[in-house]
Amino acid sequence: MTRAELDDLFRTSGAVGWGWTPYEALCSYMDEAAREKAESLCPGPRSVLAAAFSYYTGDRPGDLSLYARGRDYHLVLTERLGTVCDILRKKYPMYSFTAGADSSPLPERAAARLAGLGIMGRNGLVILPPWGSWLFLGTVLTDLPLDLPLAAPSPDCMGCGRCAAACPGGALRETSFDPERCLSHLTQKKGELPPEQADRIRTHPLVWGCDVCQRVCPYNAAPRKTELPEFREGLIDDLTPDMVEGLTNRQFKERFGDRAFAWRGPAPLRRNFALQGHAAGTDG
Numbered sequence: 001m002t003r004a005e006l007d008d009l010f011r012t013s014g015a016v017g018w019g020w021t022p023y024e025a026l027c028s029y030m031d032e033a034a035r036e037k038a039e040s041l042c043p044g045p046r047s048v049l050a051a052a053f054s055y056y057t058g059d060r061p062g063d064l065s066l067y068a069r070g071r072d073y074h075l076v077l078t079e080r081l082g083t084v085c086d087i088l089r090k091k092y093p094m095y096s097f098t099a100g101a102d103s104s105p106l107p108e109r110a111a112a113r114l115a116g117l118g119i120m121g122r123n124g125l126v127i128l129p130p131w132g133s134w135l136f137l138g139t140v141l142t143d144l145p146l147d148l149p150l151a152a153p154s155p156d157c158m159g160c161g162r163c164a165a166a167c168p169g170g171a172l173r174e175t176s177f178d179p180e181r182c183l184s185h186l187t188q189k190k191g192e193l194p195p196e197q198a199d200r201i202r203t204h205p206l207v208w209g210c211d212v213c214q215r216v217c218p219y220n221a222a223p224r225k226t227e228l229p230e231f232r233e234g235l236i237d238d239l240t241p242d243m244v245e246g247l248t249n250r251q252f253k254e255r256f257g258d259r260a261f262a263w264r265g266p267a268p269l270r271r272n273f274a275l276q277g278h279a280a281g282t283d284g
């Protein structure tokens with residue numbers, strides 16, 4: 001398959017960029033368990049295709065991270081990359097193609113970097129002008145050897161340091177990242193939080209996620225908006241305590257099961273609202 005044919009295929013799938021890396025090159029970024037899982041999904045893997053999908057719809061007010069306002073990206077990317085796999089399977093019936101998004105054993109950011117897809121931000125995110133870093137990454141794992149030139153790995157960002165300086169949790173440092181201080185991670189964590197982590201959520205304006213290190217990044221000054229209907233339509237910008245209070249887990253899943261903020265169930269959201277001083281019946 002030529003580069004132009006794959007360009008067309010990924011463009012049709014809604015991706016704003018794609019690249020590829022030999023599986024072997026990615027192996028050094030994977031532990032044994034991840035390699036075993038990948039090789040059980042696709043015995044004898046040869047190539048990994050990495051694709052980026054934009055979700056930016058503008059700087060809208062709300063209390064959910066921008067990525068969590070539309071349809072759950074796991075579902076969207078699995079469907080869109082599933083179609084890519086179907087087309088590749090028809091063309092190469094002797095080979096296996098497996099789509100993955102986030103829950104796959106493949107380290108997507110490392111795959112994107114090796115594939116030369118965009119720029120690597122110091123905040124750990126892939127940046128792809130003019131879309132900025134408001135991107136979801138997905139992969140296709142295959143045993144098909146690709147006969148295409150290899151791209152140079154993605155360069156690093158300009159390193160302005162604004163993301164680290166603005167990070168409200170102090171999670172991002174010059175050369176390190178501490179997930180236990182990251183508000184995105186903490187708002188999604190289950191159970192009761194240690195006092196120091198609970199305090200961080202108390203003063204955080206979002207009930208789910210954190211966009212600060214993206215908002216301050218110069219590459220995100222004027223990003224192009226997504227064209228994908230799943231991330232443009234039916235958005236939930238604001239969640240209120242009333243929307244999650246009194247629902248059983250099943251009712252919560254029925255109502256919000258197609259949303260990325262729902263994967264942990266209602267408990268972390270209720271805890272975050274309580275820490276932020278919101279009670280059901282007093283907001284929204």
Ligand code: SF4
Binds near residue numbers: 182
């Ligand atoms: S998501 Fe928020 S808390 Fe986490 S690293 Fe970025 S700015 Fe810091």
Ligand code: SF4
Binds near residue numbers: 122158159217
């Ligand atoms: S804010 Fe600056 S250092 Fe951080 S990712 Fe963006 S360009 Fe890189």
